[in-house]
Amino acid sequence: MSNTIFWVNGKPEALVSAADRSVHYGDGVFETIRVRDHQPEFLARHLARLRVGCERLGFNAVPWDRVETETLELARQKAEGALKIILSRGSGGRGYRFGSEQHTTRIIGLYDLPQWPDSITTTGIRARVCSLRLSIQPRLAGIKHLNRLEQVLARAEWDDESIREGLMLDLNDRLIEGTMSNVFLVREGRLLTPDLSQCGVSGIMRSVIMDVAERADITVETCALTLDDVRTADEVFICNSLIGIWPVTTIDTIGVYPVGPISRKLGEQLQQVEASRNSHWYAS
Amino acid sequence: MSNTIFWVNGKPEALVSAADRSVHYGDGVFETIRVRDHQPEFLARHLARLRVGCERLGFNAVPWDRVETETLELARQKAEGALKIILSRGSGGRGYRFGSEQHTTRIIGLYDLPQWPDSITTTGIRARVCSLRLSIQPRLAGIKHLNRLEQVLARAEWDDESIREGLMLDLNDRLIEGTMSNVFLVREGRLLTPDLSQCGVSGIMRSVIMDVAERADITVETCALTLDDVRTADEVFICNSLIGIWPVTTIDTIGVYPVGPISRKLGEQLQQVEASRNSHWYAS
Numbered sequence: 362m363s364n365t366i367f368w369v370n371g372k373p374e375a376l377v378s379a380a381d382r383s384v385h386y387g388d389g390v391f392e393t394i395r396v397r398d399h400q401p402e403f404l405a406r407h408l409a410r411l412r413v414g415c416e417r418l419g420f421n422a423v424p425w426d427r428v429e430t431e432t433l434e435l436a437r438q439k440a441e442g443a444l445k446i447i448l449s450r451g452s453g454g455r456g457y458r459f460g461s462e463q464h465t466t467r468i469i470g471l472y473d474l475p476q477w478p479d480s481i482t483t484t485g486i487r488a489r490v491c492s493l494r495l496s497i498q499p500r501l502a503g504i505k506h507l508n509r510l511e512q513v514l515a516r517a518e519w520d521d522e523s524i525r526e527g528l529m530l531d532l533n534d535r536l537i538e539g540t541m542s543n544v545f546l547v548r549e550g551r552l553l554t555p556d557l558s559q560c561g562v563s564g565i566m567r568s569v570i571m572d573v574a575e576r577a578d579i580t581v582e583t584c585a586l587t588l589d590d591v592r593t594a595d596e597v598f599i600c601n602s603l604i605g606i607w608p609v610t611t612i613d614t615i616g617v618y619p620v621g622p623i624s625r626k627l628g629e630q631l632q633q634v635e636a637s638r639n640s641h642w643y644a645s
Numbered sequence: 646m647s648n649t650i651f652w653v654n655g656k657p658e659a660l661v662s663a664a665d666r667s668v669h670y671g672d673g674v675f676e677t678i679r680v681r682d683h684q685p686e687f688l689a690r691h692l693a694r695l696r697v698g699c700e701r702l703g704f705n706a707v708p709w710d711r712v713e714t715e716t717l718e719l720a721r722q723k724a725e726g727a728l729k730i731i732l733s734r735g736s737g738g739r740g741y742r743f744g745s746e747q748h749t750t751r752i753i754g755l756y757d758l759p760q761w762p763d764s765i766t767t768t769g770i771r772a773r774v775c776s777l778r779l780s781i782q783p784r785l786a787g788i789k790h791l792n793r794l795e796q797v798l799a800r801a802e803w804d805d806e807s808i809r810e811g812l813m814l815d816l817n818d819r820l821i822e823g824t825m826s827n828v829f830l831v832r833e834g835r836l837l838t839p840d841l842s843q844c845g846v847s848g849i850m851r852s853v854i855m856d857v858a859e860r861a862d863i864t865v866e867t868c869a870l871t872l873d874d875v876r877t878a879d880e881v882f883i884c885n886s887l888i889g890i891w892p893v894t895t896i897d898t899i900g901v902y903p904v905g906p907i908s909r910k911l912g913e914q915l916q917q918v919e920a921s922r923n924s925h926w927y928a929s
Contacts, residue, residue, distance in 0.1 A: 365664065365738075365739075367663040367664070369663055374663075375662060375663045375664065376660040376661065376662065376663060377660065377661050377662070377663050377665070377668055378659060378660065378661070379651040379653055379658075379659045379660060379661050379752050379754065380649065380651070380659065380754070381661070381668070382797075383667070383668045384661055384665070384667045384668055384731065384733075384752065384791075385675070385731070385791065385793070386671070386791065386792075386793035386794065386796070386797050387670070387671030387791055387792050387793060387794060388793070388794060388797050391669070393739070418794070418797075418798070419798075419801055443739060445739060447668065447669070449668075454649075454756070455649075455677070455727060455729060455754070455756045455759075456759070456800075456825070457793065457796045457797045457799075457800040457824055457825060458800045458801070459797070459801065468663050468668065470663065470664070470739070472738070472739045475739075475740070493784055496780035496781055496782040496844075497780055497781065497816055498780040498795070498816075500777055500795075500798060501794060501795075506794055507668075507669065507670065507671055507794075508670075508671050508792035508793070508794045509669070509670040509671060509672070509741065509792070510670065510671060510672060510702070510785060510790055510791075510792045511782070511784075511785075512670070512741045513666075513670050513672050513702075513741045513743070514702070514703075514784060515741075516740075516741040516742045517703055517742070517743065532781055532782075540741055541740065541741060560780075
């Protein structure tokens with residue numbers, strides 16, 4: 362906590378109005394971005410998703426130039442870090458209604474990068490299946506909005522430090538995502554990832570991996586998946602913007618998996634993309 | 646806005662930490678309480694629901710004495726008003742996980758009472774049916790938590806000032822509530838109100854009305870209801886802690902209703918309860 366730097370509406374301060382609609386309703390969206398060598402990785406993709414989220418929620422007049430400038434500027438303050446952008450609809454009166462005059466609140470936090478052993482990418486992680494089921498809500502599906510109580514409750518299901526992620530199903534028994542990650546299965550050389558049109562967050566690292574796979578001639582299918590698909594998968598991995606790809610080698614009560622060739626190949630190619638700083642990948 | 650007074654953690658200030666989990670996840674619960682003659686109405690019931698919400702979310706060490714004391718103290722500052730209590734899990738690092746050491750954030754706001762014509766209780770209101778469907782989530786059903794994007798989006802569906810409320814169905818076509826109210830139907834002298842075990846907020850005014858009805862020998866059924874039940878209802882009314890009971894006389898495309906005998910009777914008895922300041926009702 363002590364190493365976190367917050368900027369609110371462009372000013373270095375760590376306070377938000379008590380009338381802010383993020384506090385009252387979770388009326389906003391956010392991004393978590395990896396800072397590598399003082400630069401926010403895949404920034405254009407993150408900003409594009411923020412835009413989609415703001416459009417879906419009916420935000421108007423978001424000062425996008427400032428969001429981008431402030432993000433780049435704040436990122437310079439740490440060589441490696443985790444940067445979080447929160448955009449809320451701003452302050453309002455009591456009541457759900459909002460008018461046409463909105464003043465987006467910009468909250469940008471720069472955190473230390475969470476630490477994990479380098480060996481994770483070679484040895485894989487242990488995961489579990491959460492008992493909380495995600496609700497179905499197409500109107501909010503895909504975007505990274507601030508209503509995250511389901512994730513908070515799901516993450517509270519376990520304390521065991523050796524379990525690094527919990528997989529979440531929806532109320533129809535479909536596999537959707539991890540509490541903090543997206544999930545991929547490998548079956549007969551093809552990559553399968555859950556359809557997120559009914560719930561879940563469409564992650565930036567998920568989209569990067571889908572592009573990396575396509576370039577490597579690996580077929581990617583977005584489809585309905587269940588725990589049976591997980592049970593019979595050849596490989597399983599999770600991803601997010603901070604961790605990249607983590608192979609999953611154990612899912613409690615479900616199965617044991619190798620760190621397989623597809624996971625390894627995608628992990629290597631992702632590292633090349635990240636190292637290349639190629640503007641197509643790095644900024645977009 | 647200008648007339649709103651905020652206290653945060655007992656201090657007269659209107660700022661919240663940018664690290665607060667209400668901002669990041671909507672990780673908290675709230676109450677909206679009518680202040681009448683400088684006193685928070687039905688305070689004990691509101692505090693009891695807050696407790697249930699905090700238990701369901703796994704809050705620990707909430708300083709309940711302070712919440713009550715501060716609410717009573719702040720309420721004294723306006724003869725008539727709307728008081729909002731927000732309790733969040735407090736500040737945290739980045740990530741959904743919370744530890745056993747939680748420091749609840751208390752945000753209490755005292756607002757001017759919203760204005761509406763006195764005639765509403767005799768002429769009734771016009772309502773509509775929202776197109777957004779509430780998601781099913783038993784883990785959050787009933788409590789008044791801070792994840793309220795569904796209500797925000799539903800309330801944004803109309804601008805027409807003459808429409809005072811939007812009724813909401815869930816994804817299974819069940820009638821659940823209004824965007825800011827609970828709903829009751831009258832059929833053959835009996836009171837029907839939606840079951841809220843799968844979604845929706847179990848309102849304090851709803852519980853008061855159910856008790857008032859019982860004392861008046863009016864049968865109350867909590868059950869699954871659909872728009873067909875609304876279409877064939879003899880009377881319809883909505884309620885919340887600020888408005889009390891509002892008869893619904895028009896629901897666009899659904900039906901037209903009288904301000905019927907049961908709505909009138911319950912409205913009168915509710916006013917007696919509110920006027921009596923009887924400690925059983927007033928404080929509990």
